[in-house]
Amino acid sequence: MGTRKSVAALTATERSNLVGALKALKAQSTGRNYDWFVRTHMNYFSTVDGHDYAHHSPSFLPWHRVYLQELENALKVFNPAVDLPYWDWTTNRSTSGPPFTSDFMGGNGSGGNGPVLTGPFAGSGNWRINVSATSSTALRRAMTLRGSLPTSSDVDTVVVVSTYDVEPWGSSSSGGMRNRVEGGLAPGLHGRVHNWVGGHMAQTDSPNDPVFFLHHCNIDRVWSRWQARWGYDADRYLPGGGVENVVDVDEVLEPFGVTVASTLDHRGAYTYA
Ligand SMILES: [Cu+2]
Numbered sequence: 001m002g003t004r005k006s007v008a009a010l011t012a013t014e015r016s017n018l019v020g021a022l023k024a025l026k027a028q029s030t031g032r033n034y035d036w037f038v039r040t041h042m043n044y045f046s047t048v049d050g051h052d053y054a055h056h057s058p059s060f061l062p063w064h065r066v067y068l069q070e071l072e073n074a075l076k077v078f079n080p081a082v083d084l085p086y087w088d089w090t091t092n093r094s095t096s097g098p099p100f101t102s103d104f105m106g107g108n109g110s111g112g113n114g115p116v117l118t119g120p121f122a123g124s125g126n127w128r129i130n131v132s133a134t135s136s137t138a139l140r141r142a143m144t145l146r147g148s149l150p151t152s153s154d155v156d157t158v159v160v161v162s163t164y165d166v167e168p169w170g171s172s173s174s175g176g177m178r179n180r181v182e183g184g185l186a187p188g189l190h191g192r193v194h195n196w197v198g199g200h201m202a203q204t205d206s207p208n209d210p211v212f213f214l215h216h217c218n219i220d221r222v223w224s225r226w227q228a229r230w231g232y233d234a235d236r237y238l239p240g241g242g243v244e245n246v247v248d249v250d251e252v253l254e255p256f257g258v259t260v261a262s263t264l265d266h267r268g269a270y271t272y273a
Pocket of ligand 1: 190194206216
């Protein structure tokens with residue numbers, strides 16, 4: 001079982017282990033390599049086969065939970081010691097502190113939405129963007145120009161909302177926890193951070209920036225906090241059944257082939273430190 005730690009708590013060895021495994025997965029030429037994860041996120045950004053699996057829907061949280069676990073398992077093939085860390089943006093709020101250090105995710109892009117200049121992912125020679133919504137082959141960031149980092153009180157206001165999600169089960173849902181986390185409803189934790197990092201992170205191919213996975217790990221941790229408070233049982237997820245275009249609790253999350261219900265209690269697979 002894995003323990004997911006804060007990016008600020010990683011040792012130098014743990015940082016270099018994660019960077020090394022990400023680069024090995026990027027260099028893998030076939031199968032579920034790094035670019036497969038980028039392509040899958042792009043393909044599932046909007047409706048697939050009549051279902052909103054990944055975004056603007058109740059299954060936003062379980063879909064990304066499985067997506068992160070699939071990536072984590074793919075990284076463990078190269079280094080079993082790797083567990084995904086989370087970027088707690090309520091405490092690590094600097095453009096040069098964790099996770100944006102030169103031995104880890106690297107720093108900001110140049111000149112507003114330009115290429116990242118420092119760290120292991122700077123420049124297309126170190127980290128080539130192959131699958132993208134735009135043409136640049138180097139990783140770009142535009143930190144602080146848009147969006148904002150949520151505060152711990154923003155997170156607290158979300159965790160106390162007892163209802164998982166409400167009709168119409170999308171980006172216009174006016175209540176529930178999920179849309180407050182995803183971004184359609186204040187405080188909109190998830191979308192603000194994508195925009196705050198900017199560059200590739202503000203596009204449908206956002207997983208091109210490895211910080212995507214550290215951000216989403218923290219989003220998953222917020223859901224985990226909510227679950228610790230309100231329960232892991234299947235009836236905590238909504239809708240329970242019978243809603244078209246929405247992944248109900250007993251329906252399958254594609255392309256992963258697992259039900260929402262099977263994702264809810266993560267404690268046998270990993271916990272958060
Ligand atoms: Cu996201």
